[in-house]
Amino acid sequence: MFAPTLKLRLIGAAFVAAALAGCASMTVRSYTERGAQFPHYTTYIWGTPDELTTGDPRLDNNPFFRDRVRADVDRLLAERGFKKVMAAPADLIVHYHASFHDRIDVNGIDREYGYCEDVDSCRPYIAEAGTLTIDLVDAKAKRLAWRGWAEGTVDGMVENQAYMEKKVDDAVTRIVENIPRR
């Protein structure tokens, strides 16, 4: 009697783990403008916040989200030796933008090719996808010097403030890691 129950639990746990792993992936990339003077950038200032909608009304003009992103960026840039200034001139102007939308994960189409094995991982489902972009603008040249972004599924993120803060911490940490070393 115990053996099937245990097996059942293990299978159930594996399903949940697989489904949640599918919800938790994050891709982090960046782009550095040719000619960007990274060894010479020392100071930065926050640019005016963008007026664009995030695509999720819960996060539009949301100071809890905004303050977390900005505090993380400030802390990590300081660790990298950048200095925040409150008034121009600064070497870099920092902007960020967050964007959210529904995405279809069509795992189902891979079944015929054997890329997914069981009926659960092969079915299509809707995931909430989010992208966080951080821009560093060369203040003198008035050109984007560097853009880094993280994108991934954010299911259940907004509903849970602590989880949202953790996701923001993870994303900002991984984005800032890609800024060229000074």
Next chain:
Amino acid sequence: MTRFLRASLFLVPALALAACAPATMSVSSHVDPSANFTAYKTFSWGPADALPTGDPRLDANPQFKDQFQGAVERELSRKGLTQVTTGKPDLLIHYHANISERLNVTGIDRPYGYCIGQECSADVTTYEAGTLVLDVVDAKTNKLIWRGWSQDPVQKMLDSPDEMTRQINKAVPQMMKQYPKAF
């Protein structure tokens, strides 16, 4: 046992996937952990929100505005807060309603025997999701101290005034349950 096993196997991924694609009403909130909610006694409505709702049927809709504001006022008074129309309130309340198109996947239950033939093919459908966002701002510091929201498929709500009343009266109390207790 086998039947139980099958049923459980269906339930587990269904629960996991439900987390990925919520289609029923979801209510939650963000809160400023440093705010002292016991200090707030009075509130009034802040300036109306200038953002479009995303649906012309809801933009500047007085019926919606009155019903929604009425429901919020009821819940706030239950929390011990008094509405003031003159003088300086402790709290300013703002709200924003938004309707946006979301995606859903249907017809994927074949392996569990819940659909037959054509019904089983996976279809991606769109639905209208409504989000009601309620912001509570400390009037002195002009800082947001609490944001609550409710999300729901809203097709029926916009089709009939009675349904709108019903949905508002369901969403607002649930949303306000999230508001920190002041006592």
